Amino acid sequence: MNHDPREPFPAAQATENANPPEAAPAPAPGPAGGEEPAAVDPALARIRVVLVGTQHPGNIGSAARAMKTMGLSRLILAAPEKAPDRDSYALAAGADDVLAAAAIVPDLAAAVADCHFVLGCTARSRRIALEQFDPRQAAALCEARARAGGEVALVFGRERTGLENHELQLCHAAVHIPANPAYSSLNLAAAVQVLSYELRMASLAATAPASASAPAPSVAAAVVGDGGDRREPPASHAQMEGFFGQLGQALDAIDFHKGRTPEAAMHKLRRLFLRAQLDEREVRLLRGVLADVERTAMLLAAANKR
Numbered sequence: 001m002n003h004d005p006r007e008p009f010p011a012a013q014a015t016e017n018a019n020p021p022e023a024a025p026a027p028a029p030g031p032a033g034g035e036e037p038a039a040v041d042p043a044l045a046r047i048r049v050v051l052v053g054t055q056h057p058g059n060i061g062s063a064a065r066a067m068k069t070m071g072l073s074r075l076i077l078a079a080p081e082k083a084p085d086r087d088s089y090a091l092a093a094g095a096d097d098v099l100a101a102a103a104i105v106p107d108l109a110a111a112v113a114d115c116h117f118v119l120g121c122t123a124r125s126r127r128i129a130l131e132q133f134d135p136r137q138a139a140a141l142c143e144a145r146a147r148a149g150g151e152v153a154l155v156f157g158r159e160r161t162g163l164e165n166h167e168l169q170l171c172h173a174a175v176h177i178p179a180n181p182a183y184s185s186l187n188l189a190a191a192v193q194v195l196s197y198e199l200r201m202a203s204l205a206a207t208a209p210a211s212a213s214a215p216a217p218s219v220a221a222a223v224v225g226d227g228g229d230r231r232e233p234p235a236s237h238a239q240m241e242g243f244f245g246q247l248g249q250a251l252d253a254i255d256f257h258k259g260r261t262p263e264a265a266m267h268k269l270r271r272l273f274l275r276a277q278l279d280e281r282e283v284r285l286l287r288g289v290l291a292d293v294e295r296t297a298m299l300l301a302a303a304n305k306r
């Protein structure tokens with residue numbers, strides 16, 4: 001359907017499982033399109049929701065609504081099967097602004113290139129060997145990273161098949177909602193709602209007056225750890241990918257894999273370096289080491305030919 005996503009459809013057509021459009025709350029008075037100014041937490045503004053390969057446009061609208069109710073507004077659609085349409089706008093209810101502002105990008109890497117912390121939400125527990133958090137822990141981590149100035153992404157997969165392994169490989173860690181193990185897959189927008197709610201609770205705890213606020217969760221302290229007084233900015237996703245590319249070349253140059261396929265070792269190394277949450281200076285240092293490794297390997301190869 002050719003439809004400018006910025007031009008909301010006039011009539012909300014409810015689909016089978018659509019919430020009736022009249023369920024949309026009347027916009028509250030206020031200068032920012034119904035949002036009270038105090039509700040906008042700058043940390044939440046640095047957290048984006050990325051939906052990968054979404055199959056049903058209605059779910060995109062429901063996700064936008066779930067986000068807006070919790071004060072989130074940045075939605076990115078990575079290779080959606082269909083662009084937002086009439087169903088999306090019907091289900092977004094009053095969150096048309098979030099939907100209309102949603103960027104469409106070709107893949108997950110493009111959606112998170114400038115991010116410093118990326119979490120992948122998966123319905124399957126322990127599907128791949130990534131560190132795994134529950135939504136409360138994940139929200140504390142995201143909130144802390146965003147409050148420290150980092151760009152953060154929460155990534156959600158396809159309705160039928162979730163996130164592919166290569167997509168989870170791009171994430172620092174996984175988030176699993178500890179649902180009924182015999183029936184653990186939530187509707188996509190319901191999963192977005194759970195995470196958005198936890199982010200809101202983390203934001204409220206962090207911005208509450210000191211006397212009223214609960215102590216910061218220790219998991220947040222752990223992740224910001226030395227980050228609290230770090231002077232160097234954390235490495236972005238794109239910088240880490242550049243590093244991994246060079247690491248792969250350096251390992252080839254020293255024949256590290258010795259005929260084995262490089263994937264298994266690279267997966268483990270990716271996990272290790274992503275867990276370390278490197279800053280930009282550390283990535284430069286490691287890339288300097290790798291450049292010397294490659295140069296030395298070239299010199300040795302040339303000497304052996306003589």
Ligand code: SAH
Nearest residue numbers: 121122123156157160162176177185186191
């Ligand atoms: N059948 C798919 C589930 C897809 S549900 C599978 O087995 O992977 C669509 C998306 O919602 C998932 O990719 C995930 O991002 C999110 N989701 C659903 N249930 C979840 C859960 N229990 N924990 C975390 N994320 C969940």
